[in-house]
Amino acid sequence: xxxxxxxxxxxxxxxxxxxxAAEAANAAxxxxxxxxxxxELKTRLARADAAAGAAFFExxxxxxxxxxKTGGHAKGPFLWxxxxxxxxxxxxxxxxxxxxxxxxxxxxxxxxxxxxxxxRAVPGKAMNFVGIPDPALRAAVVLHLRTLNDAAPPxx
Numbered sequence: 001x002x003x004x005x006x007x008x009x010x011x012x013x014x015x016x017x018x019x020x021a022a023e024a025a026n027a028a029x030x031x032x033x034x035x036x037x038x039x040e041l042k043t044r045l046a047r048a049d050a051a052a053g054a055a056f057f058e059x060x061x062x063x064x065x066x067x068x069k070t071g072g073h074a075k076g077p078f079l080w081x082x083x084x085x086x087x088x089x090x091x092x093x094x095x096x097x098x099x100x101x102x103x104x105x106x107x108x109x110x111x112x113x114x115x116x117x118x119x120r121a122v123p124g125k126a127m128n129f130v131g132i133p134d135p136a137l138r139a140a141v142v143l144h145l146r147t148l149n150d151a152a153p154p155x156x
Contacts, residue, residue: 029102035109037156044139053144067148083153098124111142
């Protein structure tokens with residue numbers, strides 16, 4: 001197929017889009033990556049099963065994290081009022097240097113990115129959990145984490 005030369009920049013731009021998206025998906029917070037709330041994430045959150053997120057949290061996360069309002073630190077940091085908190089910033093817990101360098105505040109997009117692949121998002125983190133590869137289950141867990149706040153943040 002012969003394409004006019006004028007079409008080539010457009011094709012190059014289209015080919016670069018998936019590469020840029022893949023690069024962002026593999027970016028670490030410490031490198032300055034700040035994920036955005038996408039339409040895809042909004043859709044997953046709107047369809048998420050909060051009960052499934054709570055069940056997963058109870059089964060996996062609560063082994064190390066306390067999410068009760070009157071709770072405290074355990075093997076992992078206390079998660080009440082996680083939304084809006086800067087990574088590594090809650091008093092009384094000794095975070096890894098990697099988490100201290102992350103430089104993000106927890107919100108829907110940063111939690112989704114982190115929980116997808118924790119080592120990719122924060123290389124060298126101390127948490128012994130690799131992530132939740134299933135996007136629907138991850139959204140359910142993020143939706144549950146939203147409830148662990150004095151005032152649940154509005155859905156995006």
